[in-house]
Amino acid sequence: MGRVVAAVGIRGEVRVKTFTEDPEGLADYGRWVVKTRQGWREMPLEDFALRPNGPVAKLAGCDDRDAAELLRGAEIAIPREEFGAAREGEMYVVDLIGFDVVDEQEGKLGVVDSFVETGANSVMVVAGVRERLIPFVDDFVKGVDRDARRITVDWKRDYDA
DSSP states (O other): OEEEEEEETTTTEEEEEEOSSSGGGGGGOSEEEEEETTEEEEEEEEEEEEETTEEEEEETTOOSHHHHHHTTTOEEEOOGGGTOOOOTTOOOGGGGTTOEEEETTTEEEEEEEEEEEOSSOEEEEEESSSOEEEEOSTTTEEEEETTTTEEEEOOOGGGGO
16 A cells, blocks of 8 residues: 655654555555564554655654654555455455466466556566466456456466566
8 A cells, every 4th residue: 555765753754655546545544554674563543644745644653763764665554354345346456365367278377476566557466387477457357256266367378488
């Protein structure tokens, strides 16, 4: 959902780069999960503001500049249960982790390991005999079967070259 990019001031606030459509969207969630050097930990959100230089957040337990500096580069996520159900015809990429990825000609290519955001679109990281990076766009993704936990793609062997 975002990343901590800098410490702000002396009270433990951090500047955040959001990966959400609406930068203020992160303010809607009272609990953030932050990947620190020690691993993922939940940190309640105490305050959030849009400032001219970008969003700034105050997280519980981050009470001075030194603590904020330790969060620089930390990834920000939201607990899945905070999202609620996806709307009809939509899905959260986190719900696709672990789905089988199959190509009608080649068979099973692997399993969705993660997603990478490129700015233009999401890219599936598919773990299999070898790792594949498949853009999550209509040209390649032909169907998602939630019940079968399967994503069908149009992916040719020579795309991996």
